[in-house]
Amino acid sequence: MPYDPSSSEARWQKAWADADSFTAIRDERPKYYVLEMFPYPSGRIHMGHVRNYTMGDVVARFKRAQGFSVLHPMGWDAFGMPAENAAMEQGGHPRDWTYGNIATMREQLKPLGLSIDWSREFATCDDSYVAQQQALFLDFLDAGLITRKSAQVNWDPVDMTVLANEQVIDGKGWRSGAPVERKELTQWFFRISDYSEELLEALEGLTGWPDKVRLMQQNWIGKSRGLQFSFAATDASQGFDAIEVYTTRPDTLMGASFVALSPDHPIIRTLAAGRPEVADFCEECRRIGTTEEAIETAPKMGFDTGLTVRHPLDPEWQLPVWIANFVLMDYGTGAIFGSPAHDERDHEFATKYGLPIRATFGERGMDLAQADAMVAKAAYVPLKSEVVTYVRGFAGKTEQTGEAAVDAAIAHAEAEGYGKGVTKFRLRDWGISRQRYWGCPIPVVHCETCGTVPEAKENLPVLLPQDVSFDQPGNPLDRHPTWRQASCPKCGGKALRETDTMDTFVDSSWYYARFTSSRADTPTNRADADYWMNVDQYIGGIEHAILHLLYSRFFARAMVKTGHLPETAKEPFNALFTQGMVTHEIYMTRDTRGRPVYHLPEDVTDGKLADGTPVEVVPSAKMSKSKKNVVDPVNIVSSFGADTARWFMLSDSPPERDVEWTAAGAEAASKFLSRVYRLAEETRGGGEDPELTRAAHRAIADVTKSIEGFAFNKAVAKLYELANAVGKSGAGGEPRREVLRILAQLMAPMVPHLAEEVWSMAGGQGMVVDAGWPEPDPAMLEDDTVTLPIQINGKRRAEISVAKDMPKDQIEALVLADDTVQRFLDGATPKKLIVVPGRIVNVVA
């Protein structure tokens, strides 16, 4: 009987459900918590989901087989802008759109046969999750973890609404097309910057995380040591006494040629009030938008204020004060001094505006003239660890490293009293206020007499009103007729509700903790949290390497501080794996006006459309609806079965890299699974085949190691080898069935349905899901002889087969006697003979 995935997969899924196989329970087994980043309910599942959740499922089933009590939950990251956009574009309510999508996606996910404990499922927009998140907010507020301050947002002056960065395209609002302005609003912030040092230091302990992610976070937090000091105003009539600056290169102070302030600097604001041309310039700077990328890549723009300050080391030396569009108010003091010889941005700025460029140091041994000549065209920015010659130094030695010079400069400033060494972080507080409807309301009211007052816990949850419309831009909460009316929990007087909702990163910063007890009427249940935390293996996209993971690390600390998590859960994710995307070729034709028209892969055969029109093939890119290079997992599952989709997602490409979906690859996966089924179905007479048994034990060792190392593609390759070995072997009867059962066990985490079929055909007891993980017999893994390649001058020329434990001198004798070696040596004695036991021999002639 040929293998029929559709009936088989449904049957096994029901068997697992009936046996309650995947319900996580606290028992005497050691626990293992595996979590994949939960999905945003966009509408339908895509191949990226299949890949992500299959990887997590492999880990979950593997650990379960190894005897762990596994927690493997699923939920929905359900608040966010797309639901509001859908409501604006198609009408309807974000809630209905979201829950509709969740229902669809849940039904699409279930046929994949994932070992998920569905009883713990929740969506972040559920009233119960909102309620507990608001309770956390109030606890954090109490604990001093939250503050309110002013921040800038993108403002669309036509739609009269705040725009997200992705809604600003080339400096214009995506719907109105109006040039975006910056606007200041008072916002709620989580005080993550209080934890800068701790979040940085704790990275060292995250040994289960990829180094690249730790490095990215380290750079993001951005600890720096520098000098903070003031430039005094040349005369008091300028309207300020001094400008405070921060620099990480105080050693370049003698190369200073200007002072630059952020357009948002208080001194500039004051100045702008009286000088329209200053105000105009600042307005222009603000049109760049709020993203760091836009600000950094925009052409350098400056405005000479005419103000001047004195150099701290030479009162006679006057420096001009400029406004510069690349100086950020958020970092340091919002003011810098420009040292164009040793900073590329300053160099560009100085060149553009004709400001002097004076070298502070040059390459080792250079004199002042040489150093000045070198920096005339381009900034000289060697590594700080490199020794250079200071031609305009003022502290430390003439010949020293940048590092030493910075230390000497700080010491000099402190001794002379004009500045002090300061440690700063790039990490800023986390602004969570969003002027949008579809999010968790911030549980605060604004009272006419008491000011800003937290809502009382007994009044939670503060739920979103349902009667809202999206026919006009802006936050529907602002214009709701009654929802804002509240009474002050403090004085009972009239108050207005906060209409800002929380950043959706808040929702995803603690869902992992909520899964440990997803129905509790407090944010967590401590007994459950204590048992299940931490997440032993977290899996998700590299795009979350910084923000989501950093926020979660902060949130876990905040939950520890407020008693919702045990001290040991400060770092909530013991191990992290970041997987790559699923990509596909793009098929394109052009319309009569030459504009691209995209076509779905299922409409393209052999590079042609159904009507014979050839398509242009654009190299693989991330699957996206707009490019139509999407393959719907639902179609793959219905035509090939879930196991095929799962197997293909694990084959070939290493999990951390992107994988390209190809129809041929899917078919190959399907063919292989059918072959395994046929191998199991076939009964053969005959007996032992020691070689096959050895192959099986080698496969156990290799597959175990590969799964543990997240090298699923290598595990797949080993399983191909084992299946090939079964096909070629003359083994029969029980010895053959025993190998087939090992094959079933090893394949079970990846293709669980087929594994159950093979297990049962090969005479396995019960279900393979309960069968445990096989152990290799060490005796079967040993080889008596090894093949040693012989290199001559580093090139492989011959090989010899020797006993595994043959002593070096015997090997050397064999090598020298070898024909090829003799021929190459041509009677000469080798200069050197390198024998790496068990690996290689190199003859240096």
Add this chain to the structure above:
RNA sequence: GCCCGAGUGGCGGAAUGGUAGACGCAGCGGAUUCAAAAUCCGCCGGAGCAAUCCAUGCCGGUUCGAGUCCGGCCUCGGGUACCA
């Protein structure tokens, strides 16, 4: 711009500093078949009759030996604080 990655046959990829190309796809040849599909077996980086030579994005370096380590580039991808 800045930070972090990736780049190996026609394709996806494998390789504790030690035989470059495991395993798979495609292709080619064969078996089976009236024929095809499916299946099974074999070959399969390039050049060369061969000995050999060339080959891991590019340029240099360290080493007995470099895909792997170091320096400098190029291209592509992720992030850049209100996309999730």
